[in-house]
Amino acid sequence: MECARWWKEAVVYQIYPASFRDSDGDGIGDLNGITEKLDYIRGLGADVIWLCPVYRSPGEDSGYDISDYRDVMPAFGTMADLERLLREAHDRGLRIIMDLVVNHTSDEHPWFAESRSSKTNPKRDYYIWREGRDGREPNNWRSYFSSSAWAYDETTGEYYLHLFSKKQPDLNWKNPALREEIYEMMRFWLDKGFDGFRMDTINLILKAEGFPDSDRPPATDEGYVFDERLYANQPGVHELLREMNERVLSRYDLMTVGETLNVTPETASEYVRDERRELNMICNFELMSVDSGPLWKWDVVPWRLRDIKRIVAAWQTGLHGKGWNSLYLNNHDQPRMVSRFGDDGRYRVRSAKMLATLLHTLQGTPFIYQGEEIGMTNVRFGSIDDYRDIETLNFYNEATKRGAMEPRQAMEAIYRKGRDNVRTPMQWNDGEQAGFTDGVPWIGLNPNYKVINAERALADPYSVLSYYRRLIALRRAHPVIVYGDFELLAEEDESVFAYARRLGNERLLVVLNFFGTPATFDVPSGRLDPHAELLIANHGGDGEDSAFAETAAAGPVSDKGRDAGEGSIRLALLPYEARVYRWSER
Template identity: 60%
Template sequence: MDKKWWKESVVYQIYPRSFKDSNGDGIGDLQGIISKLDYLNHLGVDVVWLCPVYQSPNDDNGYDISNYQSIMNDFGTLSDWEELLAGLHSRGMKLIMDLVVNHSSDEHAWFVESRKSQDNPYRDYYIWSPGKDGQPPNDWGSFFSGSAWEYDEKSEEYYLHLFSRKQPDLNWDNPKLRKEIYDMMTWWLDKGIDGFRMDVINLISKVPGLPSVSGESNGEQPTYHFGGDYFVNGPRVHEYMQEMNREVLSKYDIMTVGEAVNVTPEEASLYVSEDRNELNMVFHFELMDVDSGPGGKWNVQPWKLADIKSIISKWQVALDGKGWNSLYMNNHDQPRMLSRFGDDKLFPKESGKMLATLLHTLQGTPYIYQGEEIGMTNVQFASIDDYKDIEIVNMYKEYLAAGHSEEKIMNSIYIKGRDNGRTPMQWNSESQAGFTTGTPWLAVNPNYQDINVENALADPDSIFYYYKKLIELRKQHEIIVYGSYTILAEENEQVYAYLRTLGEEQLLVVLNFFGEPATFDLPSTVKFQAKELLISNYEVNPEEELNTIQLRPYEARVYKLK
């Protein structure tokens, strides 16, 4: 297997709006991030992934870009950004930028031109259609509710937006558009960035002819569908990714990760196999859908450990030796992993460390989302008016109109809403958690007086120092990065255990996923002469026999076997 710096790295994701505000306007900014670089360095991360800081009207928190080559006023200036890049590089850290090129903002100069008339030279930079009989051209649904089509009065056609109506989809079938995108990417790379995280990159190719999912639209009240086969992994997507690699990515020593909706391991391997010259890795959502019912994300059902094991094992085995996994359990679009997969009330420290152990001992590159390393949790705001996320607000209106109870809707938001991951970073127990001297754009989680960076740094047993040790172990033991994966005791309903193997060495990882004691019997097939306890989240006697391990609630242990 090829050794690469990005395989050996740990990535820290920053959501700039919520990280640190330097000027008291309640919005996190670039100078705020710069003021915390020593903190990130202390944690030991190698790469910072910066969510979008480009100029944007902010309809979808910066994922609607109106100018790819300037910085949003809320965040600062291009010279602030250059100072951030220099500050990271001087500390031995790298920077990857969010690339959002499935769609732009409707305020981008291209779209402003495009909608002026049907024969405008920029018309074909977007996907337009006259529709049928006064209806949208098909029944495709937006990820943010309703139709994926918006009628434009001025130019008398519909344009496609798979997300918000202020996020029109770019037409990747247009070679002129693609060249503009590649030039923009080159501009950023020449400024010295170390790679891209690519937003919904597997949606860029749409099926020609824009067919309906159900075959026909059904009159007055159409039903909108997520037309997976029509715009996910579309017919020319690999042609475009290989062209992007050839024209831009291959010319730099960088890291690339693509957010890929609805991909299987087989489809993912087409994006990430080393001989295909596309991307280094993808973010898939299979694990993030483990508690979604038949009605989708908001139809919350309890997750099962068997499903978690099955999904992770499938991806670990499928990509081993072919491509590379990305490892994450929360981000800016997901609830907090401690609340979702651990116990944020009775065992926050133990379960937070156990989940960290899982993410940092699998094959792949681990991603830490800001605040995860201090055990930040989900939030429960009293009113829908306290929420800012467009997806939450749209869902609330749609579900209320469909007759769902407010209590049930709010409960789904408490469990799965994106604002759970977007509440401001909790730096200390002072007003507004030390995030801002003003009024934060989104309210701070009320538990900030207990859960904050200052407390974590003062407590040698904190989740923070456990993460720091996990990151150090990755650098000391090549097996943690490159070892292959084998699941153990698959039928055990409480314990997730696996081996990593590299040459003569093996790593044994044993995790109790629940708040009750559990027993793990080591299979007799696992033979070893000597063992070393690398890390655990409880005091453990290093001489303890491994044949049968009695695990305490959420206990995690990692042994190196020789």
């Protein structure tokens, strides 16, 4: 059995502060608004909050461009407000992990002001500076936010590296003085009582030695190439994380989650194996690329269930006994999961529950992004002027300016993959501004808040929210869900995702119909006891006729399926139906 840890048994609720709850009417969510809603989070069953950045920031990239690591964004409140939030959360048994953004800072950070002031400034080497080459950038690297990853600074006549916005210069982690400043800042927050860190793009902190050109063909006529092989998982990154662990992390009882790009289950284990003494878990992006074409994120292609199953199974089996998975299908950077992988129309409720069943019955720590638990959907704003996200705006301007896409085509890509899909305000009720603010929200509301909102969900025993509560309670009641091993069934099935879990003599079978048409599933022999309990199911209560009630009362499988011959059992599944069976081996 996996070694028990509190962070393995936790359920994390991610908060994007600007869009969660505004307490003072300025249209921007804030810390006191989060404190107001702690009972809501506790009532859901979550026990850890991941707080997206609340540090002082100019807001170029929604707080991921930090100008002061030891102060609070004024729009969010004060240090006293943050300390009160932490205190009130702890009083309710909730822990809080902070977003740690140390691959880069804002160009308005005092370190960068000094660094750019002269080539001889003591903080010059806190960032990555290079001379140009033949009147152009030092190499052909492309940033995550479009165009070159280098920006020219006239003060000293050199270029600085920025893998994201040009207002987010990358830090030079080879500098020991810089690392010590970062470690001291981490201790500052942990000594206040925070319970860990989600570490933004932590495996990008070292770049390829010598900053060579990418040998891949450029994606645009500008000649810049996006190539994570040169940014991520570079030699020396593990030594730096072990140093961070030794100097800081190991001295506290923490949850540490690394956002890591371009990793596989094999390379991921190097970050999370206990004996490595680096991180508790990572969040990877392989599943988040399942509908991306050769031109990366905005090149949207249909996803295939076989690919989803292959990726999930590889991570479940690849890290079992070696490390720990984080489980998510959306976050502040990814579109709403019910719009991406489910059906946000007719079967919104049922498909949202089906996807939740997947996340909460795998081995790993589930992460719930605000609004996911009420089935919030992507938004379709009428104009690019309604969007606020820098990545989205850069993409639209570049794609339409170069003629790579017509404006309508670019908007369709944004409707599918844009980050503002998950950054519209939390939908608390059907009143004015969805109960998010008494003022004008910083970004528009999704118009469906009249139907999809927390107040309505709380009053409905068959809502997505009610189903989340039950899933979380079941995860706590049955160790097999947390610690059991994983076996993928019917790998080639084009409609049904099914898998078995086992811990000691406790067994689970999870069966998920991923599509809006009925399906049948022949359970392989020995993978379902005829007298198994139907632990939870997602049908019923969503306005459709169903042969079964969502109460999922215990009873023999023969009540819910039929013999398919040779000792196997055939299950007839409704569109987007999810079932979880449990039994004990004799």
